Amino acid sequence: MRTILFVCTGNTCRSSMAEALARDLAAKKGLAEKVTFMSAGTAAWQGSPAADNAVRALREIDIDLSKHQAKPVNAELLQKADLILAMTRDHKHQLAQFYPEVADKLFTLHEYAAGDENGELDVADPFGQSLEVYKECAAEIQAAVDKALDKFMQDDDLKKLE
Numbered sequence: 001m002r003t004i005l006f007v008c009t010g011n012t013c014r015s016s017m018a019e020a021l022a023r024d025l026a027a028k029k030g031l032a033e034k035v036t037f038m039s040a041g042t043a044a045w046q047g048s049p050a051a052d053n054a055v056r057a058l059r060e061i062d063i064d065l066s067k068h069q070a071k072p073v074n075a076e077l078l079q080k081a082d083l084i085l086a087m088t089r090d091h092k093h094q095l096a097q098f099y100p101e102v103a104d105k106l107f108t109l110h111e112y113a114a115g116d117e118n119g120e121l122d123v124a125d126p127f128g129q130s131l132e133v134y135k136e137c138a139a140e141i142q143a144a145v146d147k148a149l150d151k152f153m154q155d156d157d158l159k160k161l162e
Helices: 014-028 052-059 075-080 089-098 100-105 109-114 131-153 156-161
Strands: 002-008 035-041 083-086 106-108
Touching (some): 002 089, 002 131, 014 131, 052 131, 083 100, 089 100, 089 106, 100 106, 106 109
């Protein structure tokens, strides 16, 4: 079983949506037995619920985020992950600075998914904004996670798991 960790700031919007969307996509692609997903935040408060609009945005596409509880990123989570996908360049740089041992498996979501080699694309934080902004953010994350999962499955080690 391989593990992908999604990281944002508070683990109540972007990374929590990415985790739930990835789990849903993996199930639809028949990968649920091969890949597991986690999320955490660089400044998360342990146990905080997902933002109301994050829950609503995913509910509209039949994904339940209501039971999510935020957790702060830590060395144990980072070590457990085979791939770490940060929502922004700042998150990536922060993690690389404090945990240099994970740099080889650390990317921004767009960098990994789309081969954005310069890492110029960040997933903007929808925190405190309208439901429409959350829905747009969820759609952006879903498209990138879909590409990231396909790329991750190209890994030779994962082909052996099939």
